[in-house]
Amino acid sequence: MATIKELSVEDKLRALYALQLVDSKIDEIRNVRGELPLEVEDLEDEVAGLSTRLEKLKSDLETIDEQIKVKKNAIDEHKAAIKKYLEQQKNVRNNREFNSLTKEVEFQELEIQLAEKHIKEMKASIEHKKEVVAQTKEKLDGKQTHLKHKKAELSDIMAETEKEENFLTAKSEEFRGQIEERLIAAYDRIRNSVRNGLAVVSIERGASAGSFFTIPPQTQMEIASRKKIITDEHSGRILVDGLLADEEKEKMDKLFASI
Numbered sequence: 421m422a423t424i425k426e427l428s429v430e431d432k433l434r435a436l437y438a439l440q441l442v443d444s445k446i447d448e449i450r451n452v453r454g455e456l457p458l459e460v461e462d463l464e465d466e467v468a469g470l471s472t473r474l475e476k477l478k479s480d481l482e483t484i485d486e487q488i489k490v491k492k493n494a495i496d497e498h499k500a501a502i503k504k505y506l507e508q509q510k511n512v513r514n515n516r517e518f519n520s521l522t523k524e525v526e527f528q529e530l531e532i533q534l535a536e537k538h539i540k541e542m543k544a545s546i547e548h549k550k551e552v553v554a555q556t557k558e559k560l561d562g563k564q565t566h567l568k569h570k571k572a573e574l575s576d577i578m579a580e581t582e583k584e585e586n587f588l589t590a591k592s593e594e595f596r597g598q599i600e601e602r603l604i605a606a607y608d609r610i611r612n613s614v615r616n617g618l619a620v621v622s623i624e625r626g627a628s629a630g631s632f633f634t635i636p637p638q639t640q641m642e643i644a645s646r647k648k649i650i651t652d653e654h655s656g657r658i659l660v661d662g663l664l665a666d667e668e669k670e671k672m673d674k675l676f677a678s679i
Contacts, residue, residue, distance in 0.1 A: 430646040432599060434668055436607060437660050439595040440620040441672040446588050447617050449581045456574050463567040470560040477553045484542050484549075491535045491542075498528040498535070584679050591675070603649070610656055620658045622665030628652045635659070 427435065505521045505528070512518045596604055610619035621629040623640060633654045635643075643650050644661040651658055 427598065429648055430664075432603065432649065433646055433658075433660050433664060435595050435598045436603065436620045436658060437622075437665060437668045438672060439592060439599070439607070440618065441668065442588050442592045442595060443611070444617065445672075445676060446585060446592065449585050449588070452581065453574065453577055456570065456577065460567065460570050460574055463563060463570060467560065467563050467567055470556055470563060474553065474556050474560060477549055477556065481546060481549055481553070484546055488539055488542050491539050495532050495535050498532045502528045587679050607658070610658070614655070614657070618657060620660060621652070622660050622662050624662065628655065628657060628659055631655060 502525050505524045509518055509521045512521065599607075607619045611617050618629070621631075623629075623635060623643060626634050626640065628635060631652065631654060633652070635652070639650065640661075642648070643659050644663075646661070646664065649658060
């Protein structure tokens with residue numbers, strides 16, 4: 421890893437504030453997208469889930485169809501057996517044989533009734549599943565259309581901002597490379613802990629930007645001297661003086677305008 425050139429405190433403050441301006445610009449670009457990437461991801465998950473469900477329902481219908489065929493074949497076999505037993509009854513030698521064959525016929529008839537009951541139930545299940553298939557397909561079609569529109573919307577936004585974001589991300593990495601890891605770690609920790617992502621702020625009217633807490637004059641003088649890194653005791657943010665902030669903003673505005 422390349423050794424970071426030792427910067428003066430002022431240079432560190434400038435690099436940190438410039439990094440903040442670049443990262444805030446990246447935040448703005450990403451805020452334009454808002455929840456759109458997450459919406460697209462959620463819709464993709466929904467479409468995948470509905471597609472899987474639809475395939476499962478179609479598979480279930482095929483399975484039930486096969487089961488009905490098996491039951492119908494079994495009914496044909498039971499009917500053939502009944503026909504055979506009735507023929508055999510014509511040639512029996514005693515009542516015992518006749519009664520035995522009668523019981524076989526009754527058993528086959530019960531099997532037919534049971535198979536017909538199962539077929540009726542399975543046909544009802546098919547009708548229900550067909551309704552669910554139609555509803556699922558309709559829902560899937562709607563989600564796919566919505567996903568298509570959202571993807572197009574996201575693609576348009578990405579096309580508009582991709583070049584700018586890539587440039588700014590590279591610039592952010594460039595500034596990070598100028599700052600020691602300890603400061604970068606502090607910067608990231610503060611940035612991740614505040615809602616607006618501001619880890620480095622300037623002094624405005626005697627208070628840190630966005631804060632109502634006044635900074636003592638002595639501390640303001642220390643900040644303006646740029647001799648050490650000073651943080652706001654209330655928010656933990658790194659503080660820079662207004663003049664330095666204005667100078668860095670001017671530089672960054674020119675940079676942003678050149679993209």
